[in-house]
Amino acid sequence: MSTAPQPPQRPSVRVTVAQLQVSDDHTANRQVVEDAFRTAARTRADVLVLPEYASGFDPRGVGAEHAEPLDGPFVTMLRDRARATGVAVLAGTTLPGDGGDARAVNAVVAVDGTGALVGVYRKVHLYDAFGHKESDRLVPGPVDAPPLVLDIxxxxxxxxxxxDLRFPESARRLVDAGAQVLVVPAAWASGELKAMHWRxxxxARAIENTAAVxxxxxxxxxxTGRSLVVAPDGVVGLEMDEQPQVRTVDLDGAALLRVREQNPSLANRRYTVVPVA
Structure with missing residues (x-):
């Protein structure tokens, strides 16, 4: 069960949201990300959040042809830029498969403000829905891997x-590990009702977990684009349209604690979340 969070060290944490247009040109994508870092540094952000597949993307599907190792050009650039600017970064990328599997791994890497690679989340729920079949190109991450949580x-x-956003257990498992902010890098496929589902x-993940999203x-x-930042009470504080843009917002830690005090739904729970093989 979740325990009460400690008061934040600062009144707010500044987050730069980079809704980027990503191509199959990895060199060009790195340049776009470097521009986003400059914006984040200029606004004195604590963390930059990039979308899923930020290193390289093809709307027809992403697989091994876009995979780079953790010591490859994309993650190396993230670490260099984080070290130079002091801005942490959470970014979607594609890694080579393990054990000779020809498929790749959809991952999110976490780099802190010193440039250290502090964690990797390998996507558990592959998008085998709405006519797509990610599992043809990607291997899922282990369901029992420790949740990726980090202090910023x-x-x-x-x-x-x-x-993963469609599976409330994924978010609740992170909250059980202490998460107060749920970060969801995505390349949310467009289509009928899809933007409505995304929003x-x-x-819902914010309200049910009393967590910022x-x-x-x-x-x-x-x-789809349409990035958004949601407060723990469900109020949308930032919402974008379909166009590429970079915006910066402040997350109020004290307000999060107040919401959890007023709505102690996490403390009132009667069920836990466990991985299913």
Whole structure:
């Protein structure tokens, strides 16, 4: 069961939300990310959040052709930029498969403000829905891997990605590990009702977990964009349209604690979440 969080170290944590348009040109994508870092540094952000597949993307599907190792150009650039600017970063990327599997791994990497790689989340729920079949190209992450949570400015951030948003257990498992902010890098596929689902699910995850939600989508062909930041009471504080843009917001840690005091639904729970093989 969740325990009461400690007061934040600072009144707020500043988050830069980068709704980027990502192509299959990895060199060009790194340049776009470097621009986002400059914006984050200029606004004195604590953390930059990039979308799913920020290193390289094809709306028809992403697989081994876009995979780079953790010591490859994309993550190396993230670490260099974080070290130079002091801005932590959470970014979606694609890693090579393990054990000779020809498929790749959809991952989110966490780099702190010193440039250290502090965690990797490998996407558990692959997008085998709405006519897509990610499992043809990607291997899922282990369901029993420790949740990826990290402290940024006194708030605990927990990481999931895209299709995971449709599975409330994923978010609740992060909250059980201490998450106060749920970060959702995504390349949310466009289509009938999809933008409505994206918005509704992000708000639901915030309300039911009394957690802030930072849902960052890709812009461009085949994806929805419409990034949003939701407060723990479900109020949407930032919402974008379909176009590429970079915005910065402050997350109020004291307000989060007040919401959890007024609505102690986490303390009132009667069920736990456990991985299913």
């Amino acid at each position: 400015g006194g708030l605990t951030f927990g990481v999931l990605t895209c299709y 509704t699910l992000a708000i 930072v849902a960052v989508g890709q812009a461009g062909k085949g994806v």
